[in-house]
Amino acid sequence: MITAGPRLDFLASLVPPCDTLCDVGTDHAYLPVMAMSQGRVKKAIAGDIGEGPCEAARKTVHSHHLEDVISVRLGSGLTVIRPGEANTVVIAGMGAGTMVEILDAAPEVLASPALTTLILQPMNDSEKLRHWCERSGWGILREELVQEGERIYEVLILHKDPSFRYEGLTDLVGNDLVQRRHPLLETFVRRLIAKYDRLLSSMEKSPKARQSEHYQTSVETKKRLEEILHGNDCQ
Known part of the structure; x- marks a missing residue:
């Protein structure tokens, strides 16, 4: 069975059983292949804006004899699928600002009743996705953290929820992570505090x-981050 490191392995494990998965920015198509190999999906669409990544994806799909069930498509964001064509969309490995642009550019895809789950793994600025949820008709079902090497990655699992409003001490840390006291929460928050320590030290000059x-x-x-760290996170 294919494995691509803790981050992608974890993302594949989050894909709910469904008919069709769309992986945006697929690179080598590792995620669709893993989801298919695990029996999570019946079909997958692997999309990327670059011809090089698409060619790499085709090679991965071919090596696993999955050409009949995984379609590799060249295109920007969610333009690679039609409304109603996918049940789950994964967007991973890019900045949250870029993700918001991709999502905002595809209202018809997002509005389709067939699409029920978004799995988003931003490389930075995750608060932009939390704010996007408040105006998009989508809500945060769950948040996760996954560590690969020294880096901790955030993952947001979204479902349709027009009434969603984000509540938390800070939009920098998912409230779901805080309420569940995720095992990686302390390390993640300590790193954020250290970042703000450096910022404030520089500004104080x-x-x-x-x-x-x-x-x-x-x-x-x-x-607020220190309050989260010490457990003073009651809403």
Whole structure:
């Protein structure tokens, strides 16, 4: 069975049983192949904006004799599928800002009753996805953390929920992770606090920066992260 490292292995394990999976930014098509091999999906669409990644994906699909059930498509974001063609969409390994652009560009795909699950793994700025949910008709069903090497990755599993409103001490850390006290939460939050320590230390060298709104909001964010770290996360 194919394996592609803890991050992609974990993402494949999150794919719910369904008819068709679409993997956006598929690169080598490892995720669709894993989901297919595990019996999670009957068909898959592997899309990428680059011809090179698509060619690599075709080779992976061919080597596993899955050409009849995995379609590799060249295209940007969700333009590779028609409304109603996929039940689960995975977008992984890119910035949250890019993900929001991809999602906003495909309202008809997202509105399809057939599409029930979005699995998003941003490389940065995950708070943008939490805010996107509040205006998109999608809500956070669950959040996860997965470690590969020294890096901890965030994963958001979304379902349709027009009434969703994000509630948490900070939009930098998923409230679901906090409420469940995810095993990687402490390490993840400590790293965020260290990042804000460095930022504040740098800003404190400038009187002008210290008086800025950015400085004040950063102080407040660090305080909220410390509250999460010490378990003072009651809403």
